[in-house]
Amino acid sequence: MARAYMTETGDGSAEGERTGSRFRRLADGWRGDPGIWRRGLVLAGLAVVIALVMILHARIPNSVGNLGSLSETFLPWLGVFLPVLLGLALWRRSATALIALLLPLTVWFNVFGGLLLADKQGSGGNLVVATHNVNADNPDPAGTARQVAASGAQVLALEEIPGDKVETYKKALADVYPYHSVQGTVGLWSKYELSDSRPVDIKMGWTRAMRSTVKTPAGDVAVYVAHMPSVRVKLNAGFTANQRDNSAYTLGEAISAEPVKKVVLLGDLNGTMNDRSLNNITAQMRSTQGAAGDGFGFTWPAAFPMARIDQIMVKGLEPKSSWTLPETKSDHLPIAARLQV
Numbered sequence: 001m002a003r004a005y006m007t008e009t010g011d012g013s014a015e016g017e018r019t020g021s022r023f024r025r026l027a028d029g030w031r032g033d034p035g036i037w038r039r040g041l042v043l044a045g046l047a048v049v050i051a052l053v054m055i056l057h058a059r060i061p062n063s064v065g066n067l068g069s070l071s072e073t074f075l076p077w078l079g080v081f082l083p084v085l086l087g088l089a090l091w092r093r094s095a096t097a098l099i100a101l102l103l104p105l106t107v108w109f110n111v112f113g114g115l116l117l118a119d120k121q122g123s124g125g126n127l128v129v130a131t132h133n134v135n136a137d138n139p140d141p142a143g144t145a146r147q148v149a150a151s152g153a154q155v156l157a158l159e160e161i162p163g164d165k166v167e168t169y170k171k172a173l174a175d176v177y178p179y180h181s182v183q184g185t186v187g188l189w190s191k192y193e194l195s196d197s198r199p200v201d202i203k204m205g206w207t208r209a210m211r212s213t214v215k216t217p218a219g220d221v222a223v224y225v226a227h228m229p230s231v232r233v234k235l236n237a238g239f240t241a242n243q244r245d246n247s248a249y250t251l252g253e254a255i256s257a258e259p260v261k262k263v264v265l266l267g268d269l270n271g272t273m274n275d276r277s278l279n280n281i282t283a284q285m286r287s288t289q290g291a292a293g294d295g296f297g298f299t300w301p302a303a304f305p306m307a308r309i310d311q312i313m314v315k316g317l318e319p320k321s322s323w324t325l326p327e328t329k330s331d332h333l334p335i336a337a338r339l340q341v
Contacts, residue, residue, distance in 0.1 A: 036094060037095055040092045043100070044094070044100035050078050053071060054108060058276060066242075069245075072274040072275045072276060075272075078108065089101060115296055116296075120293060122292060122320050126217075127216055127317075128338050129155045130153035130335065131158075131312060132159070132328070132332065135160055138165075138330055141165045141172070142171070148325060148334045149172075149176045149189075151336050154216075155188070158186065158189070158225075159225065160185055160186075160227060170182070184199060185206075185208055188210065188266075192216050196211075201254075202250045208227040209267075211224045212225075224265045225266050226265065231244050244277065248278050251281060252283075253280065265312070266311075267311065268310050269310070272309060286314055287311060287313055288321075289311075289312070294323065299324060302328075317340060317341055319338075
């Protein structure tokens with residue numbers, strides 16, 4: 001008599017059945033629980049508040065501690081709270097919180113998703129520029145200068161140069177950049193001839209901004225270098241940025257009056273592109289990171305970047321790509337961009 005033998009291979013299907021059973025039990029538990037609509041109302045409220053801040057941030061007044069500018073500086077970080085709220089909503093088994101969470105998720109991805117999901121960097125370009133706040137307390141100014149020069153930038157701006165370190169930076173960059181101009185605590189180094197280099201008054205009492213005409217092979221480009229006043233978050237005063245705001249407005253007026261049609265702004269603006277207080281600048285110029293960058297391009301603090309307060313902006317030129325450079329001994333990351341003049 002012939003006997004047929006069958007090898008059982010049911011482990012995988014049994015495991016699948018057990019997994020499916022767990023999901024069915026979970027779904028049945030939610031369906032049979034009338035409390036899923038009553039629980040998590042606080043979580044739902046928090047989700048709606050986060051969404052409203054992202055949607056209506058321009059309406060948050062600056063009259064009280066510059067709260068509007070503060071919220072706009074760290075606006076992308078509101079997304080950090082969304083996974084936390086999701087986990088809490090699942091733990092609380094709250095359908096109300098889960099549905100409410102769809103609102104801030106949709107808003108966040110609509111506003112910032114393109115920065116993460118789309119790489120806008122392209123090819124081409126005939127001018128590479130870079131900028132770096134080198135930090136007045138930098139323990140290795142010469143090494144920092146050589147490091148940013150190695151980026152291949154044809155035009156390099158440095159901010160926060162202390163007076164006793166100017167010669168150090170000049171010497172470190174002399175072999176790469178035959179032309180330079182230092183005005184106060186900011187400087188510009190170039191592989192192309194510079195002309196009409198002069199300070200720009202941004203109402204600070206000392207020089208922290210300058211302009212120069214760079215004579216590139218493709219034509220003249222006016223390059224501005226600026227280091228806006230610092231901002232502080234104080235318990236008794238909020239986000240103290242009035243001096244920064246006044247300087248930004250004055251710089252915007254100078255750029256608006258610039259006779260050269262092609263303009264580049266390099267520097268530490270101590271503010272993000274979302275900050276309304278920079279409107280006099282951002283309304284007339286494009287951010288290279290926003291137009292041709294990959295990701296948020298955060299620059300400060302260098303150890304754990306949380307905001308892009310260092311900027312490369314252009315008017316009359318086409319950004320082709322924009323990126324951050326490796327960390328130096330400064331508390332800021334250097335940034336670079338490739339432009340079509």
